[in-house]
Amino acid sequence: MFVPNFTVRSPHVRYTTDAIEATYRYETTQVETDGATGEAVAVPTAATYHFRTATKVGRVGLMLVGLGGNNGSTVTAAIAANRRGLSWRTKAGEQSANYLGSILMSSTLRVGADAATGEEVHTPLRSLLPMVHPNDLVVGGWDINSADLGTAMRRAAVLDVGAQVQLEEELSSIVPLPSVMYGDFIAANQAARADNLLPGDDKGAHLARIRADIRDFKTANDIDTVVVLWTANTERFAALTPGVNDTADALLAAIDASHPEVSPSTLFAVAAILEGCPYVNGSPQNTFVPGAVDLAVRHDVFIGGDDFKSGQTKFKSVLVDFLVQAGLKPTAIVSYNHLGNNDGRNLSAPSQFRSKEISKSSVVDDVVASNALLYPPGPGGAPPKGPDHVVVIKYVPAVGDSKRALDEYTSDIFMGGTNTIVAHNTCEDSLLASPLILDLAILAELSTRITYRTPEMQRHTHFHPVLSLLSYLLKAPIVPDGAPVVNALFKQRACLDNLLRACVGLPPENDMRLEQRAHPAQPAGSRATAAAAAAAATGAAAEADAAPAAAAAKAGIRRVDAEGVRPSIPSKEFGGATAINGLNSNAWNANGMGTARSGERAGGGGAVAGEAAAPA
Numbered sequence: 001m002f003v004p005n006f007t008v009r010s011p012h013v014r015y016t017t018d019a020i021e022a023t024y025r026y027e028t029t030q031v032e033t034d035g036a037t038g039e040a041v042a043v044p045t046a047a048t049y050h051f052r053t054a055t056k057v058g059r060v061g062l063m064l065v066g067l068g069g070n071n072g073s074t075v076t077a078a079i080a081a082n083r084r085g086l087s088w089r090t091k092a093g094e095q096s097a098n099y100l101g102s103i104l105m106s107s108t109l110r111v112g113a114d115a116a117t118g119e120e121v122h123t124p125l126r127s128l129l130p131m132v133h134p135n136d137l138v139v140g141g142w143d144i145n146s147a148d149l150g151t152a153m154r155r156a157a158v159l160d161v162g163a164q165v166q167l168e169e170e171l172s173s174i175v176p177l178p179s180v181m182y183g184d185f186i187a188a189n190q191a192a193r194a195d196n197l198l199p200g201d202d203k204g205a206h207l208a209r210i211r212a213d214i215r216d217f218k219t220a221n222d223i224d225t226v227v228v229l230w231t232a233n234t235e236r237f238a239a240l241t242p243g244v245n246d247t248a249d250a251l252l253a254a255i256d257a258s259h260p261e262v263s264p265s266t267l268f269a270v271a272a273i274l275e276g277c278p279y280v281n282g283s284p285q286n287t288f289v290p291g292a293v294d295l296a297v298r299h300d301v302f303i304g305g306d307d308f309k310s311g312q313t314k315f316k317s318v319l320v321d322f323l324v325q326a327g328l329k330p331t332a333i334v335s336y337n338h339l340g341n342n343d344g345r346n347l348s349a350p351s352q353f354r355s356k357e358i359s360k361s362s363v364v365d366d367v368v369a370s371n372a373l374l375y376p377p378g379p380g381g382a383p384p385k386g387p388d389h390v391v392v393i394k395y396v397p398a399v400g401d402s403k404r405a406l407d408e409y410t411s412d413i414f415m416g417g418t419n420t421i422v423a424h425n426t427c428e429d430s431l432l433a434s435p436l437i438l439d440l441a442i443l444a445e446l447s448t449r450i451t452y453r454t455p456e457m458q459r460h461t462h463f464h465p466v467l468s469l470l471s472y473l474l475k476a477p478i479v480p481d482g483a484p485v486v487n488a489l490f491k492q493r494a495c496l497d498n499l500l501r502a503c504v505g506l507p508p509e510n511d512m513r514l515e516q517r518a519h520p521a522q523p524a525g526s527r528a529t530a531a532a533a534a535a536a537a538t539g540a541a542a543e544a545d546a547a548p549a550a551a552a553a554k555a556g557i558r559r560v561d562a563e564g565v566r567p568s569i570p571s572k573e574f575g576g577a578t579a580i581n582g583l584n585s586n587a588w589n590a591n592g593m594g595t596a597r598s599g600e601r602a603g604g605g606g607a608v609a610g611e612a613a614a615p616a
């Protein structure tokens, strides 16, 4: 069953005029270990979080560093194409604009089981909380190359010509702002591209200009929130240098002194942080030197990165997790690809390749560390020896943006056996990365509207400025100091889903389905189950077993019709799903009406029906 959206009825969730407030009981397990005896004691723990999500989204701007690149021009073109509902002829037939590859626009999550039938109920991931629609993003940004976006789109050769010709005029009106290029941070082969640079080499003046660009963009477009996102070329790593980039003050002083180890990506990060804008790094370099993190914490501004996790590496983070979770032991991972776009050209230089090699290699570290049976610690507690892991990237101009990726995974299996899995994938790299840019920007903006408070805290506050919530979308996720890095893809996704669920007071998805394992088995969605669930939600659980209908009635809840649960009524809007005009035909409420939420309901408009739940 699919529902386009839903509301939560709980004494712990409140929908106010400008926020969703939820009191959430966070349950986890702490383990007390004794190094001397090796004893470990697991202790279930619980804590209360009061979440508050401001529901007014406002106008959101996305400023891309590298706007004229394959990713930058492609994502900008895709937003325009979707906004206009474009379609175009291809040799395979008619193609329409879409947001495939965006988890917010094209993936769902399980809300729960239908109260009447027990059927799984799914909803779009984006329906959990109010988010900006990508069609409404206002896009701008910078590039070291002056080409307008119509020219850049043609140069990228990523989108079908049928789409390009319809978009060219609109995109040609977008011209990247001048940017900065320092030393050897990107490959020397990029120099010919750099005809759009800020004058001089005063990094302090450049910082001031970029900050002014952000403010001007906000004002000119009447924008409430700007997200700045790096999709420019991969830089070499900056040398971590005490007194230069180890603290916020050192970094600011280094910029004023135009220190050569301050990279363009770090300069943009500082500009965004000082302007209060979330900053996301879509490339693998160490933009977030300690001084940049220190500055983000000081200003309570979100930073996220590193390196879009788009295809080959996303696949790797799934396959290695599957193998290790299956008790099989990967012993070798060979990850080869070649591509012919400008990214590939930049990565053909050793220093820039090294940045990418690091991000593409680190993605299995958490899975290896999770299984000491397969990968025992080294001598003296040294890290375990993981699988041999080779990353190869070759630049082959002829293939353009159509990256060819070949992977070989060799594993030890039962009784001395060996298993080898070979995978090949081909795709336009930018068509995998562009939807991630949208998800990163939308989640970064959403995060600015989420605050939480524990009973010990005086007031609500944001999550830690290092926004590890974005990890699912990134190869080498940055996390707050001391926090573990999680790379396993479905663990990252579960974290995101469950955190959004917590913001609306829903428990984490645990896939236990205990109600379906009871014995004697309860018929799926039996009235007793539904009434028990309804009554339990209102604290009348004890009566539900005795007289389901009476209990449900007493709890002030009436079925939508007195005869019991109305059979699912397929609706043309949702392809036969049991929803009518955004209402779930089996919806319960105090007024016998379907419960709907304003906003995206089919036909739009309308306030939240039914009474607001008791305050959190």
Ligand SMILES: NC(=O)c1ccc[n+]([C@@H]2O[C@H](COP(=O)([O-])OP(=O)(O)OC[C@H]3O[C@@H](n4cnc5c(N)ncnc54)[C@H](O)[C@@H]3O)[C@@H](O)[C@H]2O)c1
Pocket (backbone or CB within 6 Å): 065, 066, 067, 068, 069, 070, 071, 072, 142, 143, 144, 145, 179, 180, 181, 186, 193, 231, 232, 233, 234, 235, 264, 265, 282, 283, 284, 307, 308, 309, 310, 311, 341, 342, 343, 346, 429, 430, 432, 433
């Ligand atoms: N699937 C993917 O495409 C993918 C996945 C993960 C990461 N990435 C990373 O995303 C980045 C962009 O990829 P792409 O394919 O769009 O590359 P691209 O070379 O087509 O685009 C990069 C753009 O950045 C510009 N640029 C370089 N330095 C700049 C600076 N200092 N300021 C402003 N603009 C600057 C270049 O002129 C170019 O237009 C690369 O770092 C790449 O490694 C891409």
Ligand SMILES: O=P([O-])([O-])O[C@@H]1[C@@H](O)[C@H](O)[C@@H](O)[C@H](O)[C@@H]1O
Pocket (backbone or CB within 6 Å): 308, 309, 310, 311, 312, 313, 314, 337, 339, 343, 344, 347, 356, 360, 393, 403, 405, 429, 475
């Ligand atoms: O698909 P993925 O591995 O996530 O990411 C891609 C790499 O495979 C490719 O080698 C590189 O050129 C791209 O910039 C991108 O990083």
